[in-house]
Amino acid sequence: MLDYQAILEEIYSSLKKTEDTGEVASYIPELAKIPKDKLGIHLQLITGEDYAVGDALEKFSIQSISKVFSLSKAFQLVGNKLLTRVDVEPSGNPFNHLSLLELENGIPRNPLINSGAIVVADILLSNLKNPKEDFLNFVRELAHDDSINFNVKVAESERETGFNNYAAANLLKSFGNLQNDVDDVLDFYFHQCSIMMNCKQLTNAFFVYANKGKCLKNVLHLTPSQVKRINAIMLTCGFYDEAGEFAFEVGLPGKSGVGGGIVALLPHCFTIATWAPALNPQGNSYLGMQALEQFTTKTKLSIF
Numbered sequence: 001m002l003d004y005q006a007i008l009e010e011i012y013s014s015l016k017k018t019e020d021t022g023e024v025a026s027y028i029p030e031l032a033k034i035p036k037d038k039l040g041i042h043l044q045l046i047t048g049e050d051y052a053v054g055d056a057l058e059k060f061s062i063q064s065i066s067k068v069f070s071l072s073k074a075f076q077l078v079g080n081k082l083l084t085r086v087d088v089e090p091s092g093n094p095f096n097h098l099s100l101l102e103l104e105n106g107i108p109r110n111p112l113i114n115s116g117a118i119v120v121a122d123i124l125l126s127n128l129k130n131p132k133e134d135f136l137n138f139v140r141e142l143a144h145d146d147s148i149n150f151n152v153k154v155a156e157s158e159r160e161t162g163f164n165n166y167a168a169a170n171l172l173k174s175f176g177n178l179q180n181d182v183d184d185v186l187d188f189y190f191h192q193c194s195i196m197m198n199c200k201q202l203t204n205a206f207f208v209y210a211n212k213g214k215c216l217k218n219v220l221h222l223t224p225s226q227v228k229r230i231n232a233i234m235l236t237c238g239f240y241d242e243a244g245e246f247a248f249e250v251g252l253p254g255k256s257g258v259g260g261g262i263v264a265l266l267p268h269c270f271t272i273a274t275w276a277p278a279l280n281p282q283g284n285s286y287l288g289m290q291a292l293e294q295f296t297t298k299t300k301l302s303i304f
């Protein structure tokens with residue numbers, strides 16, 4: 001039997017001694033205010049036990065991790081019709097890259113890059129009665145926690161400097177791949193990205209992806225086939241132009257966000273979330289990647 005608490009503590013103390021060469025995201029000014037020295041890890045086993053170290057209970061902006069929730073909600077609402085508007089191929093490019101979008105006639109490579117997530121946001125806007133409220137409730141239901149909320153300051157801060165996402169949305173609109181107004185779609189998108197959660201809440205919410213669509217309370221939210229597909233998209237596209245490196249070093253499906261969070265999972269076994277705000281040049285948490293590499297190496301638990 002593995003001593004998970006001891007393993008998390010070993011990883012924590014080794015990372016505390018590591019020089020963090022990453023940088024906190026500054027293109028969203030509110031995120032630049034977060035201290036670089038935060039570090040938290042939370043592990044949730046499918047059997048119910050959980051383990052934590054460091055700042056695992058401090059909330060942070062989940063940013064692109066929210067794209068997994070929006071993709072899940074869109075799958076629930078429109079099923080595979082989603083795939084007529086967004087592809088499922090890795091982009092091999094940064095998360096905010098635009099040139100492929102133009103070359104490929106406004107069909108984003110996948111739902112986890114910004115342009116793909118903006119199309120998914122458009123689908124949610126067209127299919128939810130009260131889009132922001134309904135989406136937030138979906139995330140709260142997955143995590144079993146009603147305290148989860150948007151951070152309006154972060155959403156506003158991103159809107160003020162979101163020129164790249166405006167460019168992506170306008171390009172999508174010009175190709176006829178957005179049904180709603182650019183401003184309305186981006187307002188929804190900036191809010192979904194601003195959701196604040198801690199590592200424990202993220203491991204709870206991601207439980208469905210490790211448990212064939214059933215949440216911690218055993219309620220079915222997604223079909224096993226949808227979960228298989230979402231995990232495949234996370235594995236191949238969850239880390240943008242570093243998806244290969246993450247599969248190579250860590251060997252788990254997962255998703256990162258520029259708030260410094262990463263969530264990953266081993267189907268039928270566990271979910272794990274890390275938070276360390278400083279990012280590597282690809283926009284993924286510098287220490288979070290290392291924490292997960294150490295975890296799968298020490299436990300020998302990965303999909304490969």
Ligand code: DON
Nearest residue numbers: 063064095193256257258283
């Ligand atoms: O749209 C953006 O640029 C941010 N709201 C989300 C980007 C992000 O988290 C990329 N992930 N590592």
